[in-house]
Amino acid sequence: MSIFVLMNLPKKLTIKLKSRKETNCLRSLKAxxxxxxxxxxxxxxxxxxEEIFDKAHQLLVDRNIKQNGATGSRLLSGNHLLNTEVEALLSDFHQTQSATIFNSGYDANIGFFSAVPQRGDVILYDEFIHASIRDGIQLSNAKSFKFKHNSLNSLDEILKRVQYDNSDIYVVTEAVFSMDGDSPDLVQFSKICQKNKAFLIVDEAHAVGVFGKNGVGIVQELDLQHHVFARIITFGKGLGCHGAAILGSNDLQQYLVNFARSFIYTTALSPHSLATINRVYDILNVGSDGSDFGxxxxxxxxxxxxxxxxxxxxxxxxxxxxxxxxxxxxxxxxxxxxxxxxxxxxxxxxxxxxxxxxxxxxxxxxxxxxxxxxxxxxxxxxxxxxxxxxxxxxxxxxxx
Ligand SMILES: Cc1ncc(COP(=O)(O)O)c(C=O)c1O
Incomplete structure (x- = not known):
């Protein structure tokens, strides 16, 4: 094996790594x-x-799709027909007007929160919200405040303090919290948001596939889809694939396609990833009749x-x-x-x-x-x- 001599890490970074080691929280990759x-x-x-793998492969073979990569952003050469097809499937299954596919849940969250709330607007987020939402909020020009974990009282209290003229209020929570496994009372959250004319956003990363009939997620299980401004669903968890989508109105989709930078400035998902999502949703759709899926x-x-x-x-x-x-x-x-x-x-x-x-x-x-x-x-x-x-x-x- 050749040993390459490369530049040293800047001193400040070496100190940060040392401190991680000292506090027992150095991350490392393991096989x-x-x-x-x-x-x-x-x-x-x-x-x-294996069945899903084979079915995804078969879909590509049947359609004569012999393409390994997307070749570009969806706004340029990367908008393979499978994107729109899967988005239509998702909209139908999740009872919404539009689904906009992103390369990951991380991308969907930073895309949404950096682009949607505007300067002068307010974002209220659960104190345990996922890092991808925090990072999106950091990129936003809106003001942000956290409320206590799953606490309706805390949210209500902050909402009373942040009603500014001409500002839109966004409230974000998770259907299932990734580091706790618990869930907010979404019915009450939705009521508070309606009362305060706030836009509710729910990240369903750990709920889709697991909760609701055929894995529709908690928002639909509670029949709240009409009261939620946007849902973030991810395919890399319960659905075993890769990627994510933002569910919402057609207008929201048009806005995201124009302003969400993590949608615009990146190579789209490969046809193979899209074919896998397509086949998994077929399984979800088939539901109890899916005997051929064992x-x-x-x-x-x-x-x-x-x-x-x-x-x-x-x-x-x-x-x-x-x-x-x-x-x-x-x-x-x-x-x-x-x-x-x-x-x-x-x-x-x-x-x-x-x-x-x-x-x-x-x-x-x-x-x-x-x-x-x-x-x-x-x-x-x-x-x-x-x-x-x-x-x-x-x-x-x-x-x-
Ligand atoms: C609540 C939540 N949202 C978003 C994400 C990011 O999703 P992805 O893994 O598709 O980037 C995760 C994953 O860790 C998550 O737990």
């Missing part, structure tokens, strides 16, 4: 190990489905996942761990173990025993709120769930 999966976002097992049938997969979520919760009830777990009915379950060192140690011990459970360290979460995050899947067995929780009980006893 995937074949452990029992309690960490991926592949809640329904779609990412590794275990992939959405109802079947959702039901298995829901059973595992219930089983996980019932197992926690039997242990002393209940107090440290954040209450959740989603696929994400978090157990707070304060301190980067402690939480890392336990995650390493679980990994040594064959279970892929990851530690979420500060600064990703607040100091003293470090946690282990268990992602549950359709394919986890009851034995795996019981065993990992027994090991957790043993290991936590040693550190508390």
């Amino acid at each position: 995937p190990a074949s452990l029992v999966d309690f960490s991926s976002n592949d809640y329904l097992g779609f990412a590794k489905s 275990w992939n049938c959405i109802e079947n997969s959702q039901e298995k996942l829901q059973k595992n979520i219930q089983f996980f919760n019932s197992e926690i009830e039997k242990t002393d761990l209940k107090n440290i777990f954040i209450e959740s009915n989603s696929a994400i379950h978090c157990c707070v173990i304060a301190g980067n060192e402690k939480v890392k140690l336990i995650s390493e011990q679980l990994q040594e025993k064959g279970f892929d459970v990851r530690a979420i360290l500060s600064p990703t979460v607040k100091e003293n709120q470090e946690r282990l995050r268990f992602c549950l899947h359709r394919y986890n067995s009851k034995e795996e769930i019981s065993e990992v929780l027994q090991l957790l009980t043993t290991f936590t006893k040693k550190v508390f």
Whole structure:
């Protein structure tokens, strides 16, 4: 192997890395190990489905689409017909006027929040909102204020203080919080927003595929789609593909296509990615009639996942761990173990025993709120769930 001599890192960056090491929160990339999966976002097992892979490939073959890359931005050469086709599918399935595909949920959020709220407007966001929304807000010229996590009172209080003349108010929350697994009372959030003429935006990244009939997500499960200004759905989590879309009115789509920089200045998704999303939505659409998809049938997969979520919760009830777990009915379950060192140690011990459970360290979460995050899947067995929780009980006893 050749050793290339390259320029040193600037000193300021070296100091920052050193400080990360000292506070036990240096991030590093690891090769995937074949452990029992309690960490991926592949809640329904779609990412590794051979049937979906084959069907996506077949769609490309049937249409004679022999193209590896998109070749450009959607506004230039990259607007493959599959984009508009998938967007039509999404609009129909999610009961909205338009769906605008972005390359990722990160891109969708920075695109939306940097472009939509204007100078003089106000963005109110949950204090635990995802980093992609925070980054979008930072790029925006609007003022922003956070409200307490899932707190209607806190939102209501701030709304009373920020009613300025001529300003639009945007309220953003998540249908399922990525680092907590819990959900806001969206019915009440929507009512407060209606009362205050605020525009509600809901990020459904961890809800689509998991919640609602055929995986439509929580907004539609609650029949709130007409009261939500925009929904961000992502394909890389429960749906096992890649990419994202913003759901909203036709006017919103026209605005995003003209002003969302993360939509405009980037190469579009490849035809293969679009074909995969197309086939996955076919499965969602087919629903209970999808016998030809075997275990992939959405109802079947959702039901298995829901059973595992219930089983996980019932197992926690039997242990002393209940107090440290954040209450959740989603696929994400978090157990707070304060301190980067402690939480890392336990995650390493679980990994040594064959279970892929990851530690979420500060600064990703607040100091003293470090946690282990268990992602549950359709394919986890009851034995795996019981065993990992027994090991957790043993290991936590040693550190508390
Ligand atoms: C709530 C939320 N929104 C958006 C994203 C970003 O989505 P993507 O992974 O498609 O960039 C994530 C992923 O971590 C998320 O958890």
